[in-house]
Amino acid sequence: MESLQGTPVVGGIAYGPVIRAGERIGAASDLETRTEVDEADRDAEQARFTAAAAAVAARLRDRASHASGAAAEVLIATAGLAEDRGWTGAVAKRIADGAPAALAATGATAQFAEMFTALGGVMAERVTDLEDVRDRVIAEVLGLPEPGVPVPESPSVLFADDLAPADTAGLDPALVTALVTRLGGPTSHTAIIARQLGIPCVVAVAGLDAVAAGTTVLVDGTAGSVEIDPEPTAARAAVAESRRQAEVVAAWSGPGRTADGHEVAVLANVADGVSARAATGYPVEGIGLFRTELTFLDRADEPTVDEQVALYREVIDAFPGGKVVIRTLDAGSDKPLRFVDHGAEANPALGIRGNRLTATHPEIRTNQLDAIARAAEESGATARVMAPMIAGPAEAADFAAEVRSRGMIAGVMIEIPSAAILASAVLAEVDFVSIGTNDLTQYTMAADRMSAELAELTDPWQPAVLHLIEGVARAGADAGKPVGVCGEAAADPLLACVLVGMGVSSLSSAPVAAAAVGARLGQVSLAQCRDAARAALATSEAAAARAAAAAVLAG
Known part of the structure; x- marks a missing residue:
């Protein structure tokens, strides 16, 4: 029995025949x-x-x-x-x-x-x-058929070099039960959407070309393994055990806390009113990240304050009395605005994006904060607002002053290593921080998250990243201010335990991941989480960190 290895993205086990994405037109x-x-x-x-x-x-x-x-x-x-x-x-x-x-x-x-x-x-x-x-x-x-992923007649495992995000977004999880790609990284768009769909996913797997369509495989999205032609009885037993664990997860209804009662807020990442209302069907206590980009993208002009108020109210009203954290516009780089001349940048990922847009277009942030304040006031809610791409305390202080002048609670994203290193000084200026592990990992490791060759480096289990997170959490504890995580790391049940052991107080991810995270936390004590964090921090490689934490929490 041959086994291929890749980078695990979404946990769970699936067994079935391989289907392959159709040939692209190419030229x-x-x-x-x-x-x-x-x-x-x-x-x-x-x-x-x-x-x-x-x-x-x-x-x-x-x-x-x-x-x-x-x-x-x-x-x-x-x-x-x-x-x-x-x-x-x-x-x-x-x-x-x-x-x-x-x-x-x-x-x-x-x-x-x-x-x-x-x-x-x-x-x-x-x-x-x-x-x-x-x-x-x-x-x-x-006049040819639109290219894309074939629709299988029975539950199957999809193999591909890579998938266009538009194809991944259209998958039916009842028929495509797992996703395995040769390219991609753990924080790529394809990986993020696979997590939202709730199907096991492994990326950066070498040797896929040698596996013919129709071959039966067993995919373990937690271990990152793909077994070729596994023994059928053992494979079905593994799937049955995975389903039993899934039933335990499905029965979890919150609130988030460890086995010994330490409270951890389990929250949802949303993008609009539709996704916020959908999130209410999951066991989440509120919204830890409201990405407001959808309001601005694909528009020829900036949305008016009135238009923004209506859209923000949809999200706030979905969780009356609940926690709602709103991130201001994170545009630029791969999310350009049609009504802003972004100019030519040698490296847009390190350029004018997120909060940096205010240097040339301060009216965008002013209008957005006005709209958020109005929406919160009309809904009777307490608005928590955070800015993306904050590099240090001066930027944090400037943003906090704008937010507090409107009677709202001010926070910032920690996704640039400089902000993590200066976490104590940043926290002195704001009321809370939220760690965006996707960008923090990419910037810390200087690794393109889409590079299959560098997928190991963009794994949030990288000890260098864990040390930065631990430092931010410690600074939050010293300041008596909450530290959340709203990157994809918060959707990994094992890593969630490690984050809580470091002192993280809230975890926000795709709503579909909430139950798995909450159920896992409910099976371990805070002391175990702290031991798992220490074990992971004592390693020097991502795989070793994952294995060390798993060994502690299994004991």
Whole structure:
């Protein structure tokens, strides 16, 4: 029995036949019979392309309207790529020079993919999204079926080199019971959506090409293993045990606390009113991260204060009397605003994003804080507001003054290593902090979260990252102020115990992960959590940290 190993992303066990993502169109050279469009027909060819891009964007937006959370954000962002002025302009130029629409789309995509790859970081991640848009538009132009993941007739395990986020967002978890990819990292969009869907997921697995479609596999999303042709009886027993554990998790109804009664707030990450209302169906005590980007993305102009008030009230009203933490706009880099000229940046992931936008567009933050304050007042709620991409205490103090002047509680995200190192000084300026482990890990390890070769480095179990988190939690305890975690690390039940052992007071993740986290915490004492944290911090590698914590908590 052969076993492949990768980076674990979403826990659980699945057993079934392999299906593979269909071949992408890639390039239109084998599909388009023409080499040049007559000059008299070029306007019509441009119209064909424009109509195709609009149709693709409309379909993606329609899917977004039926999705929530990260899936909705990704679908809207992908729809925006289909009508991106830079890309569509490059296509139009090629059509004007005589290229057929499909070949023009291929050429323009290659141009932008080269540019994004050279920029690296989060921009390189957009290559997969853009190539997905290219394939969908070319298929529309040529009258071909829309590319994507095949729908299996029975529960199956999906193998792929990588998946476009738009494909991942459309998976049916009843039929695609696990996801295994050769590329990707633990905090990629695909991994985040897989967690939202609640299906086992393992990324950065070498050797997938040798496994034929139809081969039976056993996927362990907790251990990060993929067994090829496992012994059927043992495999079914493993799935049965996983389901038994899932039943224990499903029975957990909160509130969050350890076996000896230490309270830990288990909260939800949401993106809009739809996802907030959906979160009320899970055992969460409130919202630990309301990403407000969805209000701003894919708009030609800034939403008015009145529009923002209405949208924020939807989220606040979903949890009357509950905790709601609102993050101000985290735009820029891979989430550009159409109504802001972001300019050309050599490395957008390290550029003007998040709170840094206020340097050139202070009115965006002013309007947003006004809207949040009004929404909270109208709902009778206590607004907790935090800023992303805060590098140090001076930025924290500036933001806190703006928030408190409106009668709200001020916090900041800790996702830049400098803010973690200066946590005591930052906490002196604000009322709470929340650690965004996705970016904190990426920036600490200087590793692109989309790089399969670097997936181990973007694992939040990296001891360097754990030491930063522990330092922030200790600073919070010294200051008597709460420290939460709202990155994907909060969705890992084992890591959640370690975080609580370090002193983290709240855990916020995709709502679907809440029960697994809460149930695991309820099985261990605070002392065990502290012992597990010490054991993990004593290691020097991510795998060793995970194993050390597991050994302590199993005892």
